[in-house]
Amino acid sequence: MKRLSICGLAALGLLLSAAQPASAHAVYVRSSPAADARLLRPPAEVQISWSEPIDARFSEIQVLDAAGKRVAVGKTTAGSDGETLVATLPPIGDGGYTVSWRVLSSVDGHETRGSYAFALGDAPLPELIIAGDSGGRAPTALELAGRWLGFAGIALVLGGGFFTLLIAARTTVTRIGFDRLIRFGAIALAVSALVLFVDQIASQARGDVVGTVTGLLASRQGGLFGLRLLAAGLAWELARRSRLAPRVRTGGLIVAGATAAVAAMLASHAAAAGEPVGMLVDLAHLAGVSAWAGTLPYLLVAALGRGRGTAEVRGAMVWRFSLVALGAIAVIVITGSVAAFTRLSLIWDLIETPYGLALSLKIVLLLVALMLGALNLFVHGPRLRAGDNSARGPLKRTVRIEIGLVALILVAAAFLTALVPPAQPAAAGLYQVQRIEGTRIELRTASSLPGRNRFEVRVSEGLRPLENVEKVLLRFEMMIMDMGQSELVATQRGPGVFVAEGTPTSMFGPWRAQVIVRPSGRADVRALFVINVAAPEGTAATTRIVSAPPYNVIVFTDPSQVVAGAPFRLSLVVVDATGVAVNDATLRGRVQGPETLELAETRAAAGRFLIEVAGLTAGRYRVELDLDRVGTRTGVSFDLEVGR
C-alpha cells in the first residue's frame, strides 16, 4: 500500500511540475496571405500562426475557390515555433479564396476551427460561413458523458477519503456499501478516461485510427489519460484491500481522488490559459464538491443504511456531515464566484451565452440542493440525534433527492468545462464586449500597434447573431490630442460578423472607438470602446519611431508589406517635444535606392502626413524628408524595404 501511495504522489508531483502555461484555445493570430488581403500576385503558400502550440498531426488547412471547389494544397507542415502551419499552393488564378483551418491544441486538447478569405486581382472577397474563430466544435454526447463520469468518479473517490477522515473517523462504517461506492468511483474514473480518449480519436482520426491513437498517446492528452487510469487503478486497489489500516486507506483515497482532480484541472480553461490562481481555484472547487456531494452517498450507506448503530450515533454522523457540508458549500460558492467573475464578460452572459446558461442552471440546482440540506439540518437531523429513529426514512429520502440533484449539477459542470467561456483573451490586440440596450457588441482588433489594423465586430442579441443589419460603422478619435475623427465602414463577413480594415489609429496612446450598429428599421446602437495603441517592446516590423530632434516621427506603410510595382502610402505622425502631433508643417523629399523618386510636398491633415507612392522596383531604399515648420527645417530619414 505504501508503494501505491508513493507512486500516486510521484505521479502527481511529476504532472504538476510538467504543467506548462498556455493560452486559452488555439486562436488565430496572423496569416500570410493576411485575412481579407487583396493580392497582386498569387501566393506560393498559406501560412497561419495561432496563439499556442498546435499538434500538426491533427490539424489541417484547406483552400477553396469562389465556387467552393477545393484547391489541391501541398502537405501541411509545422513551423519551427510549433504554433504555425504552412501549406504550399499550386499556381492559382485571379479570384476570391477561402482558407479554412482546423487545429488541435497540443496543450489543452481542444480543437478550434476558423476561416478567412483573400482575393487575387480585382475579384470580390467571398462571404464566409464561419468568420474568424468558431471557438471550437460543439461538445459531443460522448465528451459530455466522459466529463460527467470523470466528475462523478472524483467526487466518489475523494469523497470516500473525506468521509472517513472528517465524518466517520470514530464510527464503525458499514464496509460493504462503502467499498462498493469506492469501486463505482474507480470504474467511473476508468470509463471516463476511456470515453474521453475515444472521443478524441473519433474527432481527430481521418481514416488512420492507429496513427491517431499512437499520436494521441504520445501527446499531452495521452499523459492525462494515463493519469486518470492511474487514479482509477489506485482507487480500485484500495476498495479491494478493505482490511488496510484506516489511516492508510483514507490517505490513499485522498491521493487517488486528488490525482484524478489534478488531471481534470490540467485539461481545464484555467490550465490552458496558464493561470496558476485559476488552477488552484478549480482544484479547491473540486475538493469542495467532493467534500459535500461526494460524501452524500457514503452518508446514505453508512449513517442511514442497514447495519449497526443507534439513532444517536447515526445522528451524530449526520451532524458532522452537516458541518463539513457547510464548509464545503462555502468553498464551492467562493471558488465558483471567483471563476465566474473571470470567465464572464458581462452579467448578461448568464442568460445570453451557452456557457452562462449552463452556469445559471448549476446555480439554480445548487440552491435547490441547499434548501434540502437545510431541511436535513433543521428538521430531520435533530430528530435523529434526539434518538427518534423514524427520522431515518425522511432523511434518506431527502439525501437521495440531493444525490439526484448533484448528478444534474455534474451534467451542467460537464457542459461548463466543454464550452468556451465568454471572456476569452484576444490572441493579439484588443478584445472588449459591451451590451447596449439588449445588443451585445464585441470588438476585436488584430494588433495594438499603430498602423494598419483589422477591426472585427460581432453583434448578437440573446444567443443569436443580430440579423438585418444595414451598416456597421467604426469612428475613431484620439483622446489626448486633436487628430480629427475618421470612419471605417465594416463589411459583413458572416452572420453577425463585420470586419473593417484601415489605418485610423496612427498614433500611440488611447483612442476612442465608437461602434455604430444600424439594424434595419431600428435606432442605431452605439458602443464606445477605448483602444490603447501601445508602444512596442522591441521593434515592430511594420511600425517604427524615427528620431529627428526635436521631433519623433511614427512611420508605417500601408499596406504594411510593400511589394514591387504596387502602390502604397507612407503615413507619418510627427510628434513634438511635448508629445503633441504637429499640424502646422510641410514635408517634402525623395526616395533613393534602385530608383529615385521625388515625393510631393504634403501638408498634415488630422495630425498625420500621408504620402502616396505609385510604386517602386524591389530593393532597399532610403527615404529623406525635410520637415518645414515655423521657419525651421528638420531632416527625417529612414529605410524602406520593397519586396519582390
Next chain:
Amino acid sequence: MIRIMASVLVVVALSVALARPGAAHEERQLGKYTVEAGWYVEPALEGILNAVFFEVKETAGGREVEGLEATVKVEVTYGGERKVFSPALRVVGGTPGAYVADMIPTKAGDYTFRFTGKIEDLTIDEKFESGPGRFASIEEATDLQFPAKADGAAELTAAQQELRDGLGRLQLIAALAAALAVVAIGLGVFALRKAPRS
C-alpha cells in the same frame, strides 16, 4: 413658467439670428450645380432648435439658384429607423440660394437628409448622411449644461462603460456570494447552538 418660455424664445431668436452655415457641411456636385447640405446651427446639439440647411449654386459662375423651396422636398430619418420627418424648406432671408427646414433633433447620433424634386431642369434624389468627412452628427448637450446635467443625457466614455459593466458583474457576484455566505454562517450558528452536548 413665463420666465422659462421667455428664455426659450430668446434662445430661439438668437439661434436664428446669429446662426449661419457651419464648416461641417457636405458639398456635392450634381450636374452643373454645387449642392451643400448640413445642419444650419453648429455645433449641432440634441434638443436645441436647428434646421436642415440646403444651398445650391451653379458651379461655373457661382449663381445662386432660387425658387427651390417650391420644387425640392427634404425627408429626415434618424439612424436606421424608418420613421420619416418632412419639414418644409423655406428661404433663408438675405441669402439667395440657401434654404432651411426647421426642426429640433431630439436624439444625439446620425441623421440622413434625403432631397428629392427638381433643381431647375435637373431631377434629384440625393441622400446626405452625417458622419466624419460629411456633415456633423448631432452631439449630446451635456458639456454645455450647467449647473446640473439633464437626466439620461450623460454620455459615458468607453472606459466608464467598461468600468460600469465590470462593477455590475462584481457587485452581483459579490452580493450572491455574500448572501450565501451569510446563510451558511447563520445555519452554522444555529446548528452549533443545537449541537449535542456530548
